[in-house]
Amino acid sequence: MTAASSVAATPAGVAVPFPSLDWFRRLAERMNADRARHEHLGYVDCVAGFCVLDGAPDGGPFTVQVTFEEFAAVDVREASPADAGRADFTLEASLATWRRMIESIAAGGGRPALTQTLNHLSHAGTPIFVRSDDVLRADLYFRYNQSLQEFVNASASFATRFAR
Amino acid sequence: MAQPVSVDSLLPLPPAGLHEEGVARYEEAFRHHYAEWAAILQRNAERLARGQYSLHWLDTEKARWGRRAKPSSRGLTYGDVNQVPGYGELPALADWKNFAPRGSVREPYRHEMPVVDDYTVVDRGELWAENVLTLYEEAKARQWNATRDIPWSELERLPEDLEKATCQLCTFLTEVEFVAGDFPAKWLYRIPQDFLEVKSFLATQLMDEARHQEVFRKRAIAGGGLLHAAPGFEWALKAILEAPTHTMGTFLLNLLGEGLVLSIFRSGEMIAKTHVDKEIFRRCLQDEARHVSYGVMELKAYLDAHADREQATREMHRFADVGEQVILTAFTEAALVEPVAVLLGGSLEKIDQGMEGMARLWSMFIEEYLARCARAGFERRERCTIPIRAPWATA
Numbered sequence: 001m002t003a004a005s006s007v008a009a010t011p012a013g014v015a016v017p018f019p020s021l022d023w024f025r026r027l028a029e030r031m032n033a034d035r036a037r038h039e040h041l042g043y044v045d046c047v048a049g050f051c052v053l054d055g056a057p058d059g060g061p062f063t064v065q066v067t068f069e070e071f072a073a074v075d076v077r078e079a080s081p082a083d084a085g086r087a088d089f090t091l092e093a094s095l096a097t098w099r100r101m102i103e104s105i106a107a108g109g110g111r112p113a114l115t116q117t118l119n120h121l122s123h124a125g126t127p128i129f130v131r132s133d134d135v136l137r138a139d140l141y142f143r144y145n146q147s148l149q150e151f152v153n154a155s156a157s158f159a160t161r162f163a164r
Numbered sequence: 165m166a167q168p169v170s171v172d173s174l175l176p177l178p179p180a181g182l183h184e185e186g187v188a189r190y191e192e193a194f195r196h197h198y199a200e201w202a203a204i205l206q207r208n209a210e211r212l213a214r215g216q217y218s219l220h221w222l223d224t225e226k227a228r229w230g231r232r233a234k235p236s237s238r239g240l241t242y243g244d245v246n247q248v249p250g251y252g253e254l255p256a257l258a259d260w261k262n263f264a265p266r267g268s269v270r271e272p273y274r275h276e277m278p279v280v281d282d283y284t285v286v287d288r289g290e291l292w293a294e295n296v297l298t299l300y301e302e303a304k305a306r307q308w309n310a311t312r313d314i315p316w317s318e319l320e321r322l323p324e325d326l327e328k329a330t331c332q333l334c335t336f337l338t339e340v341e342f343v344a345g346d347f348p349a350k351w352l353y354r355i356p357q358d359f360l361e362v363k364s365f366l367a368t369q370l371m372d373e374a375r376h377q378e379v380f381r382k383r384a385i386a387g388g389g390l391l392h393a394a395p396g397f398e399w400a401l402k403a404i405l406e407a408p409t410h411t412m413g414t415f416l417l418n419l420l421g422e423g424l425v426l427s428i429f430r431s432g433e434m435i436a437k438t439h440v441d442k443e444i445f446r447r448c449l450q451d452e453a454r455h456v457s458y459g460v461m462e463l464k465a466y467l468d469a470h471a472d473r474e475q476a477t478r479e480m481h482r483f484a485d486v487g488e489q490v491i492l493t494a495f496t497e498a499a500l501v502e503p504v505a506v507l508l509g510g511s512l513e514k515i516d517q518g519m520e521g522m523a524r525l526w527s528m529f530i531e532e533y534l535a536r537c538a539r540a541g542f543e544r545r546e547r548c549t550i551p552i553r554a555p556w557a558t559a
Contacts, residue, residue, distance in 0.1 A: 042306030043238070045298075070238055117442060119449075123434040124524060135535040136295075136460060142426060142453035143302065146446050 015161035018102060019055035019095065021078050023160065024064045028073035030154035037150065038071040044147040045069055046140040049079060049090030049131075052098055055163070063090065066151075068144070073151070088137040089130050091118070097127040099162050102155050110156035118149050197278065204276060226269045242361050243297045256469075258286040258356040266358045283356040289469035290410050291355060291362045293461035299454050300361060303368035306454075308447050310379035319386055319440045325512035326437050329503035332391040333432065334384035336500045338377055339393055340425070343401040344455060345373035347417050351410045365458065372451040379444055392499045400494035403487060411466045415480065416487040418459025419536055424495060426452040427529040428504070435507040456536065463540035481547055488549045496555075519556060526554035 008025035010016045016023045031038060038044070047067050055062030065087050067075035084090065104116035114120065122128035122141075132138035141148070194201070211218060224230070228250035236244050246252025251267040261283040264270035270277075285291055293299075322330065348366040355363050384390045404421060407413030429452055433445035463480075470476035494500070501522065502515065509518030530552045537544040 043302050045302075111439065114436060114439070114442065117433065117446075119430055119433045119446065123430045124521075125528065135532065135539045136457060139453045139457055142430070142449050143306075143457070145450055149446065 015159035018098070018160045018162050019052040019062045021064060021076065024050065024066055025076045026158055027151055027154050028066065028076050030157055031073045031151055035071055038147060041147045041150065043070055044144040046088045046144060047086055048148060049084070049087035051090050051092040052095050053092055054095050085133060088140045089132040091122060091128050092131055093121070093128040095164065097121065102160055105153055106156050106160070110153045112153070118152065119145060200276065228267060241297065241301050254288055254292065255358055256288050258358040260358055261356055263357050266360065282354055285351060285354045285410050286356060288359065289466050291359055291462065292465045293458050294465065295457055295461045296361055296365050299458055300365040300368060303365065303372065303454055306450060307371065308375070310375050310382065313447065314379065314443055315440055316386065320438050322437050323511070325506060327388050328391065329506040330437065330441065331384045331388050332499060332503040333507065334380040335391045335393065336397065337380040338384065338390065339397050340401060340494070341376040341380065342373050343404050344417055344422060345370045347404055347413055350405065351413070369455055372455070376448050376451065379448065383441070383444060394497040394499040396493040396497035400491050403490035411462060412480065412483045414459050414462050415484070416491065418455045419463060419540070420487065420491055420533060422452050422455045422459065423533050423536055424491070424529055426456055427525065427532065431504060431525060435504070460536050460540050463542055467541050477542065480542060484544065485549055492550050523554040523557035526557070527552055
């Protein structure tokens, strides 16, 4: 893993496309720049997958895996279905679901509406489904839930451009 | 009918504030061992009176002296220290029933050391879990403060039905949360010091539960007040506290009970009507998930290490047959189910809709419980006494 793998290429001030590797790299940059906040929240040690089920150009799934270590996002990479086992858990949802959540976070200045938090959207298994091959690895999603929520909340700090 | 009791015939009350019996027992116990500790005192007093030094502690022949622990990226963890030869080996059966540190020079002094009879959980299989070091470090790093980290000043007033439902849910959580403090506390002092990593983790669980009890009590009182306690909760808590072994109680508390409470916290976050409540539940669910992880891996370690796995599994099933039913007594109480249904539905008028939602969550809770049992190597699906479908679920 290299530091470069969590750095976004899109210039600052330019809306970052979603879904894209760059969008998640921008979140990683924000997390790493706000280390004091994440030190306050505590260690986060997991590989989290974020899957936009209809996010690929051909309408298929687009998945990014983010590796968190201690207080930082240390690696962000696009993942193929063959890489699925590398993630402790993967949050799967349609582009429309992700878009509503991201827009809600932006509208709230970094705090989503009550019905647009990660846990709210995933608790009943829909519209976000938490996929994992192991119940203990799935539990990492709960153990680090506040950190993961604040990870995506950082999307309010830059403009997002949606593919559709 | 019995004769009326007159005031003159009553026995006097025992004197308040005196502990004569306890002090007498204590005196007797230490006088019984007088020869042992007084000999040490005598030896020390004579040495000091002679003005002689004893520098035997500088002798490193039997020590692991000089093998220095090196910190890893996140500081100096138990894991780092345990890498040093001589410090990380946990006994299968602890025979040091006192406070002499694992890895110290202690054998030459064993014959003079007292035995702490309360150290009864000496089998590593009854408490160890392979993730306990990770969980301990994570627990320390992810502590939070129920006074400062919750944005209490943003707490909004809710419609009365939702506020009462929220406060009732918080009353339930205030009532049940600290059993997860009292249970490890009951066993903590029975675990010898050689298992210091487990003791350390259990101490974090105690702190977590103190904070949960605190935050839900505060939330209820800030929102209107505590509402109803319930007998079903109490029987479940008693069943946990009185579990016959540490592993059985840990299964009932951490794997089943806290697994269900974790689901309630996740539901609580989902149905929260204020950002304050969201934050409370999100913080708590993180702590709870650590406790669940310990419960799963402790049970796995117990079954894996047991000399007669089949027998151990049979016993666990017998225990679970009762434990599940008692836990179910709590999780079917009106003081829990109905307020959650009101919050899920969105109002008292929509309680029926809320119950439909609860039925879906019920099946999810039980499936998660069974998956955790299976992960521990304890296949419970065929024998589970809790119905996978909620009793009120429509076909």
